[in-house]
Amino acid sequence: MRRQVSSRDIEELAAHRALLAALSDDLTLPLLQIKGGIELVGRSKNLSKTANKHLHTMDLSANDGLQLIEAYRLLLRTNNYEDLQLEPVAVGALLQDAAHLLTPYAKHYDTSLELDIQGRLTPVLAHGPSLVAAMQCLSASLIRAQAAQSRQKNHRLILAAHRGADQGITTGAFSNVQGLSDRTLRAARSLVGRARQPLPAVPAGAASGILVADMLCAAMWQPLRAAAHHGLGGLATAVPASRQLQFM
Secondary structure (H helix, E strand, O other): OOOOOOHHHHHHHHHHHHHHHHHHHHHHHHHHHHHHHHHHHHOOOOOOHHHHHHHHHHHHHHHHHHHHHHHHHHHHOOOOHHHOOOEEEOHHHHHHHHHHHHHHHHHHOOEEEEEEEOOOOOOEEEOHHHHHHHHHHHHHHHHHHHHHHOOOOOEEEEEEEEEOHHHOEEEEEEEOOOOOOHHHHHHHHHHOOOOOOOOOOOOOOOHHHHHHHHHHHHHHOOOOEEEEEOOEEEEEEEEOEOOOOOOO
8 A cells, every 4th residue: 555645744855855956056066166177277378288188077077067966956846747847849959959068078988979850850848958958968878888888989879859659759869888778777766765876787977867867858758768779779758749839
């Protein structure tokens, strides 16, 4: 029998969410300070090539951390479907935004970042910032995981969107990362908050981005599912076509 949720449980949950929101704000500040310090040091003309490379890596890491925190803050502000301001959006444009933000990260990991958007897709009903954040978190995690799993010097990641069932749009990220499946995702969801590494097949540091992306997609319509695209495995979500507006 399922335990009924009491008003005290709801109050405790709200308190925990408020604490996590405050912690995310506190984490953002030192990362911004680190970025400021990196930019200041980077202006020096006396730095060696090695020092510049290390500064660039640190800057990318700080940006990645800030982006993940911002995505998590979006998630904290989302209690359920009704809390999201869903509106008609062009999924292709959102994927282009995500790809633009990911370009420096992909280049650092010697990853070719590709967009594959099928023709003129129908607008979808989604929360634009959440969908961009989800695809960015997912892609950054796959880029990092792929580089850790393979000794190849060149990698590939595709951000794709195409027509799916029931006039909906399937969109996701695809790479050569091994060990991701619907089964591992289900297991990871059940281990969130209980295990330090809920996705053991993914290198440490990459799992959190996948899980945040999964929760953002679930808050909109559907969680991530294992999928394939042009011979690459990956994770994707289905977003319904919007009947409110048709873009010209």
